[in-house]
Amino acid sequence: MRIKIVIGLLMSFVSWGVTAQIVEINLSVLTDELPVEITSERIAVVIDEGSAWKATARLLHANFKQMGIxxxxxxxxxxVHGGQDVMRKTLNLMDKRQIKWVIFIEQKTAKRTLTIAKFSKDHLVEVASKAWQVTxxxxxxxxLQLAVKMRTMDLSYSNYLIxxxxxxxFKWSLFKGTQYPSYPSQVKKAPLAISLFSQINMDGLTLNSEQMESLKAYNQQVERNNEKMKALFQDYPYxxxxxxxxxxxxxxxxxxxxxLRYAYHQGDRLRELLGYRSEPTAINYVSTVASQEHQAVKEIPKETYVFKFYIQQTISGDIYVGSAYDADHTWEEALNNFKTGMMKQFAK
Structure with a gap:
């Protein structure tokens, strides 16, 4: 099969947004061996970019189609990392779609990287597994580097219906029950489980010193965030x-x-995931936020990525999103908004 690069399309793609490094790539073992299954098995593409990522996806897809990927x-x-429950359910959906490989698109300073790694429904990629990368x-x-590598290999092409x-x-829900615009009064008596941020287990991993340091730094940041979360509940009376x-x-x-869980997404998609009524004509969403003396409001553009906490009932799948929409820019602010609103409601 002839491999063709759609250069005309890609020339219009000026730059990719700079974001934090993809932790899964740092925990992979890079190899010169491109997976031979790349043209015969299903692949998901994960793009680490800002609001223009869908334009990037269209440009990449035109090229991958020509390559038989x-x-x-x-x-x-x-x-994908929009909350632990969000990630768990996203990976389950990917597994049901029989995804076998993940192509990561990332920008590091002035360089672009393309990485191909084995999919895992538990961690997105198999930790410490081999990954192929070009920069x-x-x-x-x-x-072009990917295309040149593919030309040197005897690949089996079976992807003809791309x-x-x-x-x-799109069009999947974060919960299976009912959305309640309130707080569950039962948590005044029954304990509320707080889902902590998750570290990556280092036991049994064969990593080099640089990878170990990267993983340690990641886990240390998770631990600091968990300590912050615990501190935010010091004034919670239940x-x-x-x-x-x-x-x-x-x-x-x-x-x-x-x-208690959280979701992180663009405002309009976040509201959809959490069962809010659609407001297609809205430019901003009004969020109720906590201040020292009272609750105030702020307008946040609907395309902005925000955090929103909610309480999930484990037996029914119902969620309680609070009496006011209280998403915010950081998880600390969003948690304080939700907790403050809940305490105010329970004090009545």
């Missing part, structure tokens, strides 16, 4: 239990009926 799903890296100063360079346009992960994140079923087996 069945990139059947495109996701934004921020959105270039432009998007074209990385795709769609013309990229597909995104019982809470801080726990490692787990599924609803696992929480329920331990007799915890209510779990």
């Amino acid at each position: 069945d990139a059947m799903l495109y996701l934004n890296y921020k959105e 270039g100063t432009t998007a074209i360079e990385t795709l 769609p013309e346009l990229p597909e995104y992960l 019982k809470v239990v801080f726990m490692e994140d787990q599924t609803d079923e696992q929480f329920f087996e331990k007799r915890y009926q209510f779990v």
Whole structure:
């Protein structure tokens, strides 16, 4: 099969947004061996970029189609990591779609990287597994390197029904029950489980010193965030239990009926995930935020990525989003907004 690079399309792609490094790539073992399954198995593309990521997806998809790569799903890296429950359910959906490989698109300073790694429904990629990577100063360079590598290999091409346009992960809900614009009064008596941020288990991993340092730094940041979360509940008058994140079923087996979680997404998509009424004509969303003396409001553009906390009932799948929409720019602000609103309501 002839491999063709759609250079005309890619020339219009000026730059990729600079974001934090993809932690999964740092924990992979780079190899010169490109997976031979790249043209015969299903692939998801995860793009670490800002609001223009869908334009990037369209440009990449035109090239992958020419290469015979069945990139059947495109996701934004921020959105994959949009909360522990969000990530768990996203990975489950990817597994059901029989995704076998992940192509990461990332910018590091002035360089672009394209990395291909084995998919894992537990961690997005198999930690410490082999990954193939190319780096270039432009998007074209990385795709040309991939094409050149593919020409040197005896690949089996079986992806002949690749769609013309990229597909995104839309129209799925974060919960299976009912959305309540309130707080569950039961948590005044029953303990509220607080789902902590998750570290990556280092046991049994074969990593080099640089990777170990990267993983340690990641886990240390997680620990600092968990300490911040615990500190934010020092003035909360009801019982809470801080726990490692787990599924609803696992929480329920331990007799915890209510779990505090968060979601992180662009405002309009976040509201959709959490069951809010659609407001297609809205430019901004009004968020109720906590201040020292009272609750105030702020307007946040709907395309802005924000955090929103909610309480999930483990047995029914119902969620309680609070009496006011209280998303905010940081998780600390969003948690304080939600907790303050809940305490104010319970004090009445």
